[in-house]
Amino acid sequence: MQPVLKDSAVAAQKVRAMSGGDAKNSYEGTMGKPLWNNAVTSRDEQRQQKRLAVLGTGARLFNDRGFDRTTLDDIASELNVSKRTLYYYVSNKEEILFECSRLALEFMQETIARCKDPAVPVLERIALLLRGYAQLLADDMGACLVLSKDIPLSEPNRDVLREGRRSLDGLLRDLVRAGVEDGSIAPNDARLTAAAMFGAFNWIPHWNRTDNPVSHDEIADRYIGLLIDGLRKR
Amino acid sequence: MQPVLKDSAVAAQKVRAMSGGDAKNSYEGTMGKPLWNNAVTSRDEQRQQKRLAVLGTGARLFNDRGFDRTTLDDIASELNVSKRTLYYYVSNKEEILFECSRLALEFMQETIARCKDPAVPVLERIALLLRGYAQLLADDMGACLVLSKDIPLSEPNRDVLREGRRSLDGLLRDLVRAGVEDGSIAPNDARLTAAAMFGAFNWIPHWNRTDNPVSHDEIADRYIGLLIDGLRKR
DNA sequence: TGACTTTTCCACTCATCAGTTACATATTCC
DNA sequence: GGAATATGTAACTGATGAGTGGAAAAGTCA
Numbered sequence: 001m002q003p004v005l006k007d008s009a010v011a012a013q014k015v016r017a018m019s020g021g022d023a024k025n026s027y028e029g030t031m032g033k034p035l036w037n038n039a040v041t042s043r044d045e046q047r048q049q050k051r052l053a054v055l056g057t058g059a060r061l062f063n064d065r066g067f068d069r070t071t072l073d074d075i076a077s078e079l080n081v082s083k084r085t086l087y088y089y090v091s092n093k094e095e096i097l098f099e100c101s102r103l104a105l106e107f108m109q110e111t112i113a114r115c116k117d118p119a120v121p122v123l124e125r126i127a128l129l130l131r132g133y134a135q136l137l138a139d140d141m142g143a144c145l146v147l148s149k150d151i152p153l154s155e156p157n158r159d160v161l162r163e164g165r166r167s168l169d170g171l172l173r174d175l176v177r178a179g180v181e182d183g184s185i186a187p188n189d190a191r192l193t194a195a196a197m198f199g200a201f202n203w204i205p206h207w208n209r210t211d212n213p214v215s216h217d218e219i220a221d222r223y224i225g226l227l228i229d230g231l232r233k234r
Numbered sequence: 235m236q237p238v239l240k241d242s243a244v245a246a247q248k249v250r251a252m253s254g255g256d257a258k259n260s261y262e263g264t265m266g267k268p269l270w271n272n273a274v275t276s277r278d279e280q281r282q283q284k285r286l287a288v289l290g291t292g293a294r295l296f297n298d299r300g301f302d303r304t305t306l307d308d309i310a311s312e313l314n315v316s317k318r319t320l321y322y323y324v325s326n327k328e329e330i331l332f333e334c335s336r337l338a339l340e341f342m343q344e345t346i347a348r349c350k351d352p353a354v355p356v357l358e359r360i361a362l363l364l365r366g367y368a369q370l371l372a373d374d375m376g377a378c379l380v381l382s383k384d385i386p387l388s389e390p391n392r393d394v395l396r397e398g399r400r401s402l403d404g405l406l407r408d409l410v411r412a413g414v415e416d417g418s419i420a421p422n423d424a425r426l427t428a429a430a431m432f433g434a435f436n437w438i439p440h441w442n443r444t445d446n447p448v449s450h451d452e453i454a455d456r457y458i459g460l461l462i463d464g465l466r467k468r
Numbered sequence: 469t470g471a472c473t474t475t476t477c478c479a480c481t482c483a484t485c486a487g488t489t490a491c492a493t494a495t496t497c498c
Numbered sequence: 499g500g501a502a503t504a505t506g507t508a509a510c511t512g513a514t515g516a517g518t519g520g521a522a523a524a525g526t527c528a
Contacts, residue, residue, distance in 0.1 A: 047474090066384060071514085083515095084477055085476055092516080092517075197434070204429075228466050306487085473526075480518080481517090482518105484514085486511105494505070
């Protein structure tokens with residue numbers, strides 16, 4: 001196939017071309033938002049969008065094959081571009097993974113903020129957090145946060161992600177403790193409880209990454225029901 | 235350090251030497267059983283034990299660094315042996331991973347059998363299964379089953395493991411359905427329920443792999459309690 | 469048009485690592 | 499003792515893949 005970026009006349013086509021052309025591979029963007037728009041965009045915006053296409057394609061391939069088994073040539077050829085071109089948008093392979101994970105954590109911020117509203121009952125806030133998390137994991141970048149969790153990054157990057165994960169975990173623990181305090185939750189070790197809950201959700205990208213995935217909303221509903229009310233019939 | 239296998243006089247010492255010598259690295263064997271015994275052992279038994287040491291060390295390093303980031307030289311040097319020597323016990327890198335996973339699934343068979351006893355109430359049988367699974371995950375080979383789950387193996391091996399995992403998952407689903415049938419469990423989608431439960435447990439090796447791990451029995455107790463009775467206070 | 473910037477690619481280097489070749493030394497057993 | 503078997507090593511091969519150098523093509527704007 002021809003290198004597309006060079007030939008196409010219109011910027012919008014270019015960015016679409018970055019995504020690989022055919023529908024099944026086309027990069028749908030992050031959190032469901034389309035990656036490009038057809039309006040005339042500035043050079044900087046185009047650059048930013050292409051960079052996002054690199055990150056998104058990277059995330060998808062990392063999730064499919066694993067970080068170590070994905071070559072930069074894989075990502076490049078998915079985008080119909082040479083490997084050298086990728087280095088115009090990112091400075092190395094690690095940066096792709098780091099940025100995907102960092103963005104994923106950033107996407108959670110809105111949900112996190114909403115979970116801190118003291119007007120909402122604790123159990124509902126926990127459900128809110130978990131539902132938001134399930135939606136995050138439906139996205140390639142969100143799944144990347146889980147599936148490539150154990151790839152060792154260099155010093156500063158690693159700390160940034162660790163802090164992000166830690167604060168997410170801390171929030172759930174705090175909610176559990178708050179629930180115990182106000183009597184809505186049975187006493188328990190908040191650390192283990194939070195680990196069990198995140199664990200259940202983190203496993204989703206491991207099994208639900210098929211051609212016909214179960215809807216993450218449906219999964220979230222059942223998981224939340226199970227975690228809050230348990231298996232046992234009353 | 236000297237190559238130890240060649241110099242040591244006594245078989246038992248040899249096998250201990252295979253494990254790296256110093257206590258912190260010494261290979262403790264599988265499922266808590268010591269790997270060697272001091273009785274005079276036959277050549278075949280020694281070979282088998284050394285093979286197990288290779289597998290166990292492989293599993294541990296795979297769990298620590300990931301399969302792709304573990305070289306055969308890493309495993310060899312952990313055992314104070316040359317890489318070529320490993321090839322006397324296994325035929326390639328994949329075989330190490332495959333055998334570890336296969337053995338882990340084999341270790342579960344006893345638990346699986348006990349869970350099929352119809353005299354025991356369903357909820358207890360589920361607890362039995364999950365407790366056995368948590369113990370499996372405390373072992374390097376068991377953790378390997380989870381942490382290297384997504385490494386692609388060649389055709390026949392992949393199918394063997396898939397079948398093992400599938401039947402484990404199937405058992406839990408069947409138990410859940412049986413519980414719904416006999417009224418001890420609230421109606422639900424058994425597939426999602428089993429996924430949530432295994433997910434919670436599968437995540438353990440991801441977070442509890444430190445110098446001071448939480449006891450897997452303690453984790454199992456809390457997880458089982460949560461999954462059966464839920465967060466909500468009654 | 470022509471100067472300037474942005475984007476792109478070909479072809480390369482260099483390191484890593486699975487698996488092998490060729491050989492050496494121990495051990496077992498006749 | 500000596501043949502057969504088991505255990506081990508050092509040094510190599512061949513493939514793979516991250517990252518780069520240098521230059522050409524395309525786009526921008528006077």
